[in-house]
Amino acid sequence: MTDRPESRPRCPHFSSGPCAKRPGWSPDALEAALVGRSHRAGPAKARIQEVSDRSRAILGIPSDWKLGLLPASDTGAVEAILWSVLGARGVDLLAWESFGAGWVSDAVKQLRLDDHRVLEADYGELPDLAAVDFERDVVFTWNGTTSGVRVPNADWIASDRLGLTICDATSAVFAMPLVWEKLDVVTWSWQKVLGGEAAHGMLALSPRAVERLESYEPPWPLPKIFRLTKGGKLNAGIFEGSTINTPSMLCVEDALDALRWADSLGGLPALIERCERNLAAVARWVEASAWADFLARVPETRSCTSICLRIVDAWADGRSGAEVAAAVKRVVRALDAEGVAYDIGSYRDAPAGLRLWGGATVETTDLEALLPWLDWAWEEARAGAD
Ligand SMILES: Cc1ncc(COP(=O)(O)O)c(C=O)c1O
Numbered sequence: 001m002t003d004r005p006e007s008r009p010r011c012p013h014f015s016s017g018p019c020a021k022r023p024g025w026s027p028d029a030l031e032a033a034l035v036g037r038s039h040r041a042g043p044a045k046a047r048i049q050e051v052s053d054r055s056r057a058i059l060g061i062p063s064d065w066k067l068g069l070l071p072a073s074d075t076g077a078v079e080a081i082l083w084s085v086l087g088a089r090g091v092d093l094l095a096w097e098s099f100g101a102g103w104v105s106d107a108v109k110q111l112r113l114d115d116h117r118v119l120e121a122d123y124g125e126l127p128d129l130a131a132v133d134f135e136r137d138v139v140f141t142w143n144g145t146t147s148g149v150r151v152p153n154a155d156w157i158a159s160d161r162l163g164l165t166i167c168d169a170t171s172a173v174f175a176m177p178l179v180w181e182k183l184d185v186v187t188w189s190w191q192k193v194l195g196g197e198a199a200h201g202m203l204a205l206s207p208r209a210v211e212r213l214e215s216y217e218p219p220w221p222l223p224k225i226f227r228l229t230k231g232g233k234l235n236a237g238i239f240e241g242s243t244i245n246t247p248s249m250l251c252v253e254d255a256l257d258a259l260r261w262a263d264s265l266g267g268l269p270a271l272i273e274r275c276e277r278n279l280a281a282v283a284r285w286v287e288a289s290a291w292a293d294f295l296a297r298v299p300e301t302r303s304c305t306s307i308c309l310r311i312v313d314a315w316a317d318g319r320s321g322a323e324v325a326a327a328v329k330r331v332v333r334a335l336d337a338e339g340v341a342y343d344i345g346s347y348r349d350a351p352a353g354l355r356l357w358g359g360a361t362v363e364t365t366d367l368e369a370l371l372p373w374l375d376w377a378w379e380e381a382r383a384g385a386d
Helices: 042-059 073-085 098-110 207-215 234-238 249-263 268-288 321-336 365-386
Strands: 064-071 091-095 116-120 137-141 165-168 186-189 200-205 292-293 306-311 352-356
Touching: 042 234, 042 249, 042 268, 064 073, 064 234, 073 098, 073 165, 073 186, 073 200, 073 207, 091 098, 098 116, 098 137, 116 200, 165 268, 200 207, 200 249, 249 268, 268 292, 268 306, 268 365, 306 321, 321 352, 321 365, 352 365
Parallel strands: 091 116, 091 137, 137 165, 165 186
Antiparallel strands: 064 200, 186 200, 292 306, 306 352
């Protein structure tokens, strides 16, 4: 029998979103928030703009790109751009897990685009990236949060493309090196790698994306919160601290706290290193595990943020999927009850398994302390099924 481990993670927060707050965070970090002020007041606008400026500096976003704050988290930013630019040319839609599939559904079932191709792959795999046609627009997710599969690099993206590359990077940004020259639209939410709050989305636009916005008018109506242009021109205010509607100044302050923390560590290289160290810690454990393996088949595609594991125990052979899923549920419940790990069950549409967040706010020592608990809990869960 595996002994019940003695030491516990200092922080049991391994959720894939909202993700763990930065080490040492407390509500005191929000003390200077401009609450009770108009978000249109000079100091508030400056605070909002500071989020963009600091994000741009850390991420190395080119100076000719626009970066603004939109409502409705990453989903808001993605949908504002899909509704604003799609339809101008054909589109290739890539999906290999639940969120990518959601964007396919938007384009096909909601916008009803005739000229679309869907390039799909099952959980654990990537679609054939060589089949993407860059004369068309391309919509993809840099890191598939629910399968733990990421694109390994941007080499597959054409530099001389005619279409726009639209990238949902919410669980990749601040954790993986994005290649800005290969991207035209990038979106994310604060709630992921830096442990900020949800409900606010970031939208980064290349000059080519701005050109599309200013030269194309979609045939469908756009609700106010999706409207990025005014009189045929980019609504520049959105990218200068004048949000479309009212943001939370508490969340803005929290985002600034997270960005200052990121700077204090050493910026993007340090953030990436923390995430890769977390993946490496899990990989060492997987290597020795007789019951868990990465859901991502190809090592180069394994996410360093949403680390997804599937069950490969011989015990599961000949048992139904429901039995295995029930055992996984027992693991998740037991570790929650122990206060060792919260929210580590795989996403509802993904194969039964575990998902450990390894983003920059998670300490490697906490992940390392969790891993023996997984062995203990799995053994207990298996015994409970016999
Ligand atoms: C890849 C991806 N896209 C979109 C979303 C939705 O994000 P939000 O709830 O911040 O809009 C998530 C959330 O986990 C995600 O992982």
